[in-house]
Amino acid sequence: MPDDLRPIPGLIEAFGSLLGPNGVLTDAAALEPHLADWRGLYRGQAMAVLRPSTTEEVSSCVKLCARHGIAVIPQGGNTSMVGGATPEARDRQVVLSLARMNRVREIDVADMTMTVEAGLILTRAQQVAAEHGVLFPLSLGAEGSAMIGGVLSTNAGGNTTVRYGNARELMLGLEVVLPDGGVVNGLRRLRKDNTGYALRHLFVGAEGTLGIITAAVLRLFPAARETATALCAVPSEAAALSLFRRFRTADEGAVRAFEYMSGVGMGMVLATIEGATLPIAPGADHFVLVDLSASREGAGLRALMEQVLEAAMEAGEVEDAALAESESQRLSIWRLREEHPEAQKRAGASVKNDVSVPVSAVPELIRRASDACRALIPGSRPVPFGHMGDGNIHMNLAQPPEMNAADFLARSHDIMDCVNDIVRDLGGSFSAEHGIGRLKTDMMEAWRGGAELDAMRRIKAALDPQGIMNPGKVLPDA
Amino acid sequence: MPDDLRPIPGLIEAFGSLLGPNGVLTDAAALEPHLADWRGLYRGQAMAVLRPSTTEEVSSCVKLCARHGIAVIPQGGNTSMVGGATPEARDRQVVLSLARMNRVREIDVADMTMTVEAGLILTRAQQVAAEHGVLFPLSLGAEGSAMIGGVLSTNAGGNTTVRYGNARELMLGLEVVLPDGGVVNGLRRLRKDNTGYALRHLFVGAEGTLGIITAAVLRLFPAARETATALCAVPSEAAALSLFRRFRTADEGAVRAFEYMSGVGMGMVLATIEGATLPIAPGADHFVLVDLSASREGAGLRALMEQVLEAAMEAGEVEDAALAESESQRLSIWRLREEHPEAQKRAGASVKNDVSVPVSAVPELIRRASDACRALIPGSRPVPFGHMGDGNIHMNLAQPPEMNAADFLARSHDIMDCVNDIVRDLGGSFSAEHGIGRLKTDMMEAWRGGAELDAMRRIKAALDPQGIMNPGKVLPDA
Numbered sequence: 001m002p003d004d005l006r007p008i009p010g011l012i013e014a015f016g017s018l019l020g021p022n023g024v025l026t027d028a029a030a031l032e033p034h035l036a037d038w039r040g041l042y043r044g045q046a047m048a049v050l051r052p053s054t055t056e057e058v059s060s061c062v063k064l065c066a067r068h069g070i071a072v073i074p075q076g077g078n079t080s081m082v083g084g085a086t087p088e089a090r091d092r093q094v095v096l097s098l099a100r101m102n103r104v105r106e107i108d109v110a111d112m113t114m115t116v117e118a119g120l121i122l123t124r125a126q127q128v129a130a131e132h133g134v135l136f137p138l139s140l141g142a143e144g145s146a147m148i149g150g151v152l153s154t155n156a157g158g159n160t161t162v163r164y165g166n167a168r169e170l171m172l173g174l175e176v177v178l179p180d181g182g183v184v185n186g187l188r189r190l191r192k193d194n195t196g197y198a199l200r201h202l203f204v205g206a207e208g209t210l211g212i213i214t215a216a217v218l219r220l221f222p223a224a225r226e227t228a229t230a231l232c233a234v235p236s237e238a239a240a241l242s243l244f245r246r247f248r249t250a251d252e253g254a255v256r257a258f259e260y261m262s263g264v265g266m267g268m269v270l271a272t273i274e275g276a277t278l279p280i281a282p283g284a285d286h287f288v289l290v291d292l293s294a295s296r297e298g299a300g301l302r303a304l305m306e307q308v309l310e311a312a313m314e315a316g317e318v319e320d321a322a323l324a325e326s327e328s329q330r331l332s333i334w335r336l337r338e339e340h341p342e343a344q345k346r347a348g349a350s351v352k353n354d355v356s357v358p359v360s361a362v363p364e365l366i367r368r369a370s371d372a373c374r375a376l377i378p379g380s381r382p383v384p385f386g387h388m389g390d391g392n393i394h395m396n397l398a399q400p401p402e403m404n405a406a407d408f409l410a411r412s413h414d415i416m417d418c419v420n421d422i423v424r425d426l427g428g429s430f431s432a433e434h435g436i437g438r439l440k441t442d443m444m445e446a447w448r449g450g451a452e453l454d455a456m457r458r459i460k461a462a463l464d465p466q467g468i469m470n471p472g473k474v475l476p477d478a
Numbered sequence: 479m480p481d482d483l484r485p486i487p488g489l490i491e492a493f494g495s496l497l498g499p500n501g502v503l504t505d506a507a508a509l510e511p512h513l514a515d516w517r518g519l520y521r522g523q524a525m526a527v528l529r530p531s532t533t534e535e536v537s538s539c540v541k542l543c544a545r546h547g548i549a550v551i552p553q554g555g556n557t558s559m560v561g562g563a564t565p566e567a568r569d570r571q572v573v574l575s576l577a578r579m580n581r582v583r584e585i586d587v588a589d590m591t592m593t594v595e596a597g598l599i600l601t602r603a604q605q606v607a608a609e610h611g612v613l614f615p616l617s618l619g620a621e622g623s624a625m626i627g628g629v630l631s632t633n634a635g636g637n638t639t640v641r642y643g644n645a646r647e648l649m650l651g652l653e654v655v656l657p658d659g660g661v662v663n664g665l666r667r668l669r670k671d672n673t674g675y676a677l678r679h680l681f682v683g684a685e686g687t688l689g690i691i692t693a694a695v696l697r698l699f700p701a702a703r704e705t706a707t708a709l710c711a712v713p714s715e716a717a718a719l720s721l722f723r724r725f726r727t728a729d730e731g732a733v734r735a736f737e738y739m740s741g742v743g744m745g746m747v748l749a750t751i752e753g754a755t756l757p758i759a760p761g762a763d764h765f766v767l768v769d770l771s772a773s774r775e776g777a778g779l780r781a782l783m784e785q786v787l788e789a790a791m792e793a794g795e796v797e798d799a800a801l802a803e804s805e806s807q808r809l810s811i812w813r814l815r816e817e818h819p820e821a822q823k824r825a826g827a828s829v830k831n832d833v834s835v836p837v838s839a840v841p842e843l844i845r846r847a848s849d850a851c852r853a854l855i856p857g858s859r860p861v862p863f864g865h866m867g868d869g870n871i872h873m874n875l876a877q878p879p880e881m882n883a884a885d886f887l888a889r890s891h892d893i894m895d896c897v898n899d900i901v902r903d904l905g906g907s908f909s910a911e912h913g914i915g916r917l918k919t920d921m922m923e924a925w926r927g928g929a930e931l932d933a934m935r936r937i938k939a940a941l942d943p944q945g946i947m948n949p950g951k952v953l954p955d956a
Contacts, residue, residue: 391668
């Protein structure tokens with residue numbers, strides 16, 4: 001161990017006396033899973049992993065770190081797509097895992113709120129809500145590992161944003177440990193509370209750089225009593241958008257998800273995923289998954305679905321469609337969408353672009369970015385898919401089959417720049433739902449530079465003057 | 479004019495050269511309406527009223543003010559309930575009116591967004607949306623004067639929060655002039671954009687103390703194709719809450735407003751407002767206004783309304799109910815609710831408490847606060863009314879008929895303390911939708927003191943180190 005990673009004398013013992021023997025990991029094997037991100041992009045170091053089990057313990061640990069100038073890397077499920085939760089390769093830092101803070105403190109179906117700790121896994125939050133006959137709607141790929149604290153710190157999105165909003169909009173109050181160890185007790189269960197600055201909204205999406213979210217009040221919703229799911233083949237990206245507008249106009253609140261998939265991506269899924277079957281005729285260039293739900297009994301979603309699809313077919317905007325007739329058919333349609341990342345992996349190397357544009361610009365984004373990527377790397381295969389209803393498309397690019405994977409990945413930044421130039425031209429964002437982490441800090445100056453980035457830096461300096469809270473994330477070095 | 483209010487030599491001329499002859503008011507009569515709040519609680523001074531018509535002009539004015547240490551009081555419709563938009567009685571300050579920045583920059587019904595300037599009046603924003611066949615749902619008492627900038631700066635709520643959220647949730651992006659004159663160009667029309675700290679959410683609700691909102695991207699919604707409105711007499715506060723839960727469970731998205739009124743308040747309206755008539759039998763102690771709407775054609779809201787009310791009647795939770803059979807009946811039911819403030823005014827002096835609690839605690843709030851107020855001032859008449867579905871009750875108290883109004887008003891702070899003690903005990907907030915302004919700064923320490931207020935002060939100092947932006951509002955003097 002190099003000198004600069006050697007513990008400050010007595011410090012580990014001090015953490016131990018705060019957290020007990022199970023609260024501090026220093027063994028190399030135990031540290032291992034906390035030091036690298038799951039995508040394998042980053043790998044860092046830490047003198048220890050702290051595992052507090054109460055807010056007071058988090059506060060005590062942070063106070064001790066602040067006193068000694070030790071950086072703190074808050075970590076939940078460590079499922080960041082952008083390296084937001086792994087330590088850097090530098091000395092004098094600890095990982096602070098929220099995994100032991102996994103209690104449901106309170107659930108109230110009259111208020112439709114649930115107060116939970118940061119370490120609660122997202123699927124568990126969904127389950128607890130379901131056990132009480134209500135819905136916590138946030139749903140995303142990593143939900144079996146991602147924890148509520150990380151989900152809020154990154155303002156996660158996912159499939160149901162079109163209806164229920166991002167994580168931010170599902171949160172009413174937060175408890176946060178500040179970089180000086182002070183605790184903001186903001187676990188208020190209020191729909192209206194205009195009493196000073198909305199600090200909670202500053203911590204949501206700050207990726208742990210301004211403090212550690214330790215608990216949150218989440219909003220709950222009535223469970224769905226009726227659903228209707230369809231897979232549609234559509235003739236163009238523009239037709240997909242038209243179909244979305246038809247559904248939104250027909251019943252504002254019914255659309256729970258509206259997902260776009262390209263023919264290329266669908267082909268990869270059908271070719272590589274065992275058991276994946278297309279319930280409609282093959283060969284389309286564009287697909288859409290429409291998922292409707294309603295809490296009202298007898299809402300007539302099936303009739304609504306048929307009526308909208310019929311009108312769209314008459315207008316030439318839908319070529320073919322299949323409605324799920326059972327829960328297993330519904331899941332099998334959803335599987336075609338959910339296996340997109342895995343199918344891409346099996347098709348070789350790919351570069352991911354999590355971008356967003358105004359909803360109206362999605363067709364243009366897909367067309368222009370696909371053309372530009374193919375021109376940049378002949379033979380490469382654009383695989384755009386994702387949340388059309390939010391304007392959030394995963395504008396991914398798969399390598400040319402005959403190309404060497406490493407050669408292709410060496411062009412990652414060219415590819416990202418190529419897509420982002422178009423995103424920018426369309427008034428979009430270079431990070432829709434994955435955040436900045438370490439992967440995209442070097443893009444902040446170009447996209448958010450000037451007064452906006454300056455204000456962010458001032459806020460960071462005001463709340464974390466020592467810069468000990470998740471250093472190297474979100475903000476680029478000055 | 480006292481010396482300390484005399485213009486800095488050349489300063490008014492400098493503003494004039496930035497804004498043109500119509501851009502600077504210095505005449506006493508012209509200043510007058512900008513110096514006092516409409517409730518008549520506060521009256522201040524200003525060396526001029528600046529009326530910029532572009533963002534660049536706002537920026538230039540603020541830069542000039544920053545250079546000379548002149549305080550800037552941003553003002554929209556000047557309809558604050560808490561003195562948030564009027565200057566203090568001190569020297570070296572200007573009012574900066576956004577009234578001339580009233581353009582609709584863009585409206586896009588595919589994106590369902592509208593980009594508007596801060597000086598646009600709220601009803602005008604509603605009208606423009608309606609002219610395009612869509613809905614901007616925010617609706618509140620002062621909507622004929624309140625401007626979008628103020629509505630966002632105070633995170634206004636109103637009648638439709640239960641369905642569409644507060645102003646914050648209707649905003650996607652902001653353009654803001656910072657206290658140093660820098661411009662944050664954040665007019666992004668994106669549902670997903672995780673690129674650093676959510677500055678926009680910091681300015682919403684900051685009441686102009688961190689910068690001046692000059693323009694905003696607002697969310698639009700499909701227009702209602704069907705509505706159903708009912709006035710119900712219910713036997714208790716608890717029955718009113720049960721009825722709300724019945725509707726929410728029956729159809730999550732249908733409830734556009736759910737308003738509680740007491741028998742006392744309804745009596746005042748019927749006794750003092752010309753043409754106000756009750757469509758059900760008189761004498762109830764508690765009333766509820768239920769307003770349903772849907773964008774879906776043939777949504778069957780009338781059937782839903784009848785079905786829920788029937789079940790509630792069978793359960794003894796509704797005693798009597800009338801459904802609006804026409805638009806004029808609908809408006810006449812709404813009038814009973816909307817005339818509550820005017821009727822209270824005609825019934826003598828009253829003290830207003832804009833408070834919120836978790837929805838489940840509303841019945842207890844109404845009962846306990848009413849009892850406590852009556853015990854505090856025998857003969858006084860509690861007039862609770864408002865947004866039950868948001869947990870936001872205007873827990874107002876009317877003077878005893880035989881008491882001197884001034885004697886009653888001298889007890890204002892006792893009354894507010896009495897109500898707030900109960901609100902606090904129930905986990906509520908002392909300011910639900912009206913904000914802090916000048917009226918409630920002295921309550922911030924007790925309610926938000928410690929780490930939370932400290933973090934707010936740090937943010938204020940970081941973004942406005944000179945303290946020139948709307949001084950005396952939101953944060954108490956240190």
